[in-house]
Amino acid sequence: MDAKTYYLELRAKVFKALGHPSRLKMIESLFEGERCVCELQEIVGSDISTVSKHLTILKEAGIIADDRRGVKIYYTLQMQCVAGFVGCLNDFLGKRLQEQIVAHEEVKASSGG
Amino acid sequence: MDAKTYYLELRAKVFKALGHPSRLKMIESLFEGERCVCELQEIVGSDISTVSKHLTILKEAGIIADDRRGVKIYYTLQMQCVAGFVGCLNDFLGKRLQEQIVAHEEVKASSGG
DNA sequence: TTCTTTTTTGGCATAATAGCCAAATAATAG
DNA sequence: CTATTATTTGGCTATTATGCCAAAAAAGAA
Missing domain, CATH: 1.10.10.10 (Winged helix-like DNA-binding domain superfamily/Winged helix DNA-binding domain)
Incomplete structure (x- = not known):
């Protein structure tokens, strides 16, 4: 190798x-x-x-x-750099989840009203 | 869950x-x-x-x-933060490998004469 | 439609991983 | 030495991952 x-x-x-x-x-x-x-x-x-x-x-x-x-x-x-990356990962996943929630609410709003 | x-x-x-x-x-x-x-x-x-x-x-x-x-x-x-972490990882592994090489050479020097 | 290119999916055999129990090891105290 | 506590190792089974081939799907060209 x-x-x-x-x-x-x-x-x-x-x-x-x-x-x-x-x-x-x-x-x-x-x-x-x-x-x-x-x-x-x-x-x-x-x-x-x-x-x-x-x-x-x-x-x-x-x-x-x-x-x-x-x-x-x-x-x-x-x-030590693992800690920094896990922090960044949390930010990223948190944002993505927030976007999914927003998108889901928009779907509900447009179909419901 | x-x-x-x-x-x-x-x-x-x-x-x-x-x-x-x-x-x-x-x-x-x-x-x-x-x-x-x-x-x-x-x-x-x-x-x-x-x-x-x-x-x-x-x-x-x-x-x-x-x-x-x-x-x-x-x-x-x-x-994007994956790139930063991989860079940090490379530094860390590079240093660790360097330390191992140094330690190995010290063993050789002390055992060899 | 049919042909071609690019990519994904299904299926299968093989390999690797996870987790428990029981047993072994390591350190210390009495 | 024996007993105790903390941790690791061996062995086993069940689950999961990997990678190939063959077939399907998706897009565009003729």
């Missing part, structure tokens, strides 16, 4: 890792600071083994890092 | 759509401007039916839009 393909796959791996509701939720929680696995489990509500596997995927993509302190392992966000 | 979960899934859907090398490659090509399906097929090299299905996924996530002109369909990037 050539270098270009390798880098493309590294980038895609980051998106893929974020492309699951539980993983994205955990990452968004890490925007506010570090969390241990048990805290993240409470947030997503899955089995702890499932949470652990999700965290491995995020770590292997380079998005988070782990830090063991005693018996607990704390995860932190490494890839 | 509640609204929060729905919005979380919309965000995750965007990441998921971008989490495939061929789809990401097509999107990165759209940073430079619109492309028809046949152009995108040349870029990724898969069967045109596969490319079409990838484009459907990107469209349903709200990332791109299509515009038919005659017999051709042109796709354009709708979610």
Whole structure:
């Protein structure tokens, strides 16, 4: 495999890792600071083994890092630009949804009156 | 399903759509401007039916839009902030790779003499 | 209408992912 | 050492994704 393909796959791996509701939720929680696995489990509500596997995927993509302190392992966000993009994404999706609502109301107004 | 979960899934859907090398490659090509399906097929090299299905996924996530002109369909990037994030991602991955190379050379230097 | 070009859709085989349980591992306390 | 707590790993099944081919659809030209 050539270098270009390798880098493309590294980038895609980051998106893929974020492309699951539980993983994205955990990452968004890490925007506010570090969390241990048990805290993240409470947030997503899955089995702890499932949470652990999700965290491995995020770590292997380079998005988070782990830090063991005693018996607990704390995860932190490494890839800070994810936070900015999620903000932009929210703006975009919010606007689009607003447009859909407006368009829907226009249809109702023209058909109803 | 509640609204929060729905919005979380919309965000995750965007990441998921971008989490495939061929789809990401097509999107990165759209940073430079619109492309028809046949152009995108040349870029990724898969069967045109596969490319079409990838484009459907990107469209349903709200990332791109299509515009038919005659017999051709042109796709354009709708979610501009993707470009900024991909740039940030490249910087991040580039730096991380550089650090790994430096670390590797230090290991060689200390073990070699 | 028929022919051609471009794109999408249906169907199918194969591969990858998700999530649970049970078991293993890691650190610490007693 | 044993017990406890936190986390990971193995193994399994069910679901989902991928990619190709063949066929359908959509637009325009002759």
